[in-house]
Amino acid sequence: MALIATLALWGATAPAALAAGPIKIGFGMALTGALAGNGKAALIAMQMWAEDVNKKGGLLGRKVELVYYDDQTKPATVPGIYTKLLDVDKVDFVVSGYGTNVIAPAMPIIMERKLAFVTLFGMAVNEKFNYPYYFQIMPTGPEPLTDWSKGFFEIAMKQSPKPKTVAIAAADSEFAQNAAAGARQNAKKYGLRIVYDKAYPPPTADFTPIVRAIQATNPDLVYVASYPPDSAGMIRAAHEVGLKPRMFGGGMVGPQYASLQTALGPLLNGIVNYHFFVPEPSLKFPGIDAFLKTYQERAKGAGVDALGYYLPPYAYAYLQILGQAVEATKGLDQKKIGEYIRANTFDTVVGKVKFAPNGEWAQSRVLMVQFQGIESNDLSQFSGPGHRAVLYPEQWKAGSIVYPYEKAKR
Template identity: 50%
Template structure:
C-alpha cells in the first residue's frame, strides 16, 4: 500500500484484524523465515494454575490465528514457555533462560502480580518491551517506560479497586454502617484491602474487623467466627482461589450473614470453583473482569469464546473462558499491534508504541498511560444470581453473573443479603 495511513484507517484495520483473529479466519501469504519467538512463564501447576492454564490456551489460540493470517512482520510466531509453578522465586531464572539460552525475540508476563514483579528486574536490565497480564500496579515501584498491563485495576488500585463494591452498597436500605475486612497477606490482596479502608472512610462506614491472614492459613473458621461476632453490615474479602473457597465454605458452615458479602475475591471466576460451589455463590458480590452480559459485548469477544471453547473441549481443559482467557488474548493483540506499529523487533520502538495510540481488542479499546496502566480503570462488580446446581452451562448465559458496577455496564439489580434467601 502506497502513502501514509491515517490513524483512523489504522484503527479500522486493527479492529478488523482483531475480529478476524478471534474468529480464526482470513487468507494471507504464508509466513517466511525464522519464527518470531515469544517467551514467558505461566503457572501451569500450583495455586494459580486454575487461571494460568486457561490463559496459556488463549495465547495458543492467538498464535494459531496470527499464523493463519500471515504471521507477525511476515514471520510465523512461536510461543516458548515454562511452568513457574505459581512460585515467584522461579520467575527470574526462567526469564534469564528465555533471553540468554532460548534467545527469544519478545517477552510477555506470567499471570498475576506475584509472578510479574519478580520478572521486572530482568526485563528492565535487558531493555525489553513487556506486556503483562492481570498485575496490580506492578510497575509503580519500577516506573519502567516499556510496559503495558492488561488489567482493569488502573493506576490507583489502592483507592479505586473497591469503589464499585461501596457504590453498590449505597443502594441498600438502610444504608450500611459497619464493615469487616479480611484478606490474604500478599501484594494484590493488601492493595485491595487498602482500597476498602479508603472507600469506607469516604462513605462514613466504620470498620469493626480488619485482618490480613498468612498464605499458610488453611482453617478460616476463626476468621469467620470473629466476623460473625462483629456482626457487620458489609463483609469485604480480598483472597486468592484456595482461600476464597475456604472463606465461603466457612461462611456457609458457620452461617455468616451480611447485607452484602464478597469484594476482591479471586477464585469464583475460576471454572472449577464455580462448579464446586454452585448455588453457594448466589448473592455473592464479587470483583471480576468480564461477564457474558448483553451490556459488555465487544467486537470479536463471542468469536474468540467460540474458538477458545472448541480448543478447550478438544484438550479437556476448562471450557468457560470468562476470566483470564479474554484478557490473555488481548495481551497478545496489544503486543501484535505494538510490534506492527514499530515495524520491527526493536524493543525501544515497541515499548514506545505501547503508549501512543489506543488498541482495539476483544475486551474493548485499551489505552495505556506512561506507567503502562489503563487510562480508565474498569473494575467490574458482579452478583451471582439464580445459580442452580453445578452445571457450568448456566454461566455461559446472561443473568447468572449480573453486572452491578460500573453504571455503563450495569445489567441488573442488586439482590440484598448474603446468603441468598
C-alpha cells in the first residue's frame, strides 16, 4: 500500500515538477571560424535576452535556458548539432545560428520534425523549401533576392545624369550569389547594361586585379556582394586603383562593423551600402538604447563588435519573437507557435516585426546608407549620428546623398 501511495503521489506531482523545469532553446553558433566575431556578438545578445526574461519570471513561469554548440562556421557541422539538441539535449525549441550557410543545412531536420524555426540573417533560404513555419529576422522583405539591393538601384536611378551601366562582383558563396542574382534582376528592371559580372573565390586576398578589370569596363555603378575581409580588400583596392563609378557599394558585409570602420576610416567616405540599424533619430525604436548600452558594456574585451549596431539587436529580437509567441499561445506546441508568429505583429528592439507568408519581413527595411565626413579612424565618429546618411527607405530617411562617388569620397 505504501508503494502504491508513493507512486500515486509521484504521479500527482510529476506534471508540476516537470513544469518547474527550464524551457530549453537550442542552437548552433559560429564561435570559431570565419564568422566567430559575429557569432560571439550574437550570443552576447541572446544571453542578454535570456537574463532579461528570467528576471521577469521566465516564460510561462519557467526559467529559460540556452543550449548551444560551436558550429565552427561550417555548414557540415549543422545537421549533427541540431540532431543532438533535439534527441540528446531534448530542447523545447531550436533557433538558427548566424547566416545563410548554416541555416540552410538545418532545414531538412526542422521540416521533418515540423518545428517552428526563427532564424538569424539568412538570404532567401526559404525560396528552396517553402516551409510555413520558417521565420527570418533580417529585414529583407517579402522578395528577399531583389529587396536586398532594391534601394541601391532606386537611389541610383533618381540621380542626374542617370546611370546606364553596372558592374557586379560577388563572392562565390550562397549569400553573395543570392545577392548578386537579385542585383541582376534589379539592373534588368531599370534597363541597366551589365558590363562586368563575375564571382571570385572566398580565399581571395588581392582584389587589385578584380578592381582593375572592373575599371576597364568603365561602369556607372559598382555593386559588390562580399564578406568582411573581401569588403575591406575591395575598398582598399578601389582607392589604390582610383575606381571612379558614380555609385559604389551595395551588398558589402563588413562596413557595418566597428572593427572595419576604424580600420578603413576615411576610405569609407562615399560608399552607399546596406545596413539594418544606425544611430539616427529616425531609427529610435523603444528599448534599443537600453539594449545597446548593456551590449556595449559587455562587448568590452570580448573580441566582438564594439558598437553592436548590425547583428546583436536582431539576435535579441528574434528571441523576443519566440518568447512572445510562447507566452501568447500559453504552451510549447510547435504548430500553434508557428501559426501565431505567422499571423501577428511583434514589438521588438528593432521595431515592429510582421512576417510575410514566406517567413520574410512583410515589408522590407533594408537601409541604404552613405558614409560621409569620416575624417579619421577614431571609433567615436561611428558611435553617434551624422556620418551615415540614411538614404532609403523614404520612411526612415535621415540625410541626402553626395553624388557621384568621386565627390563624396573626398
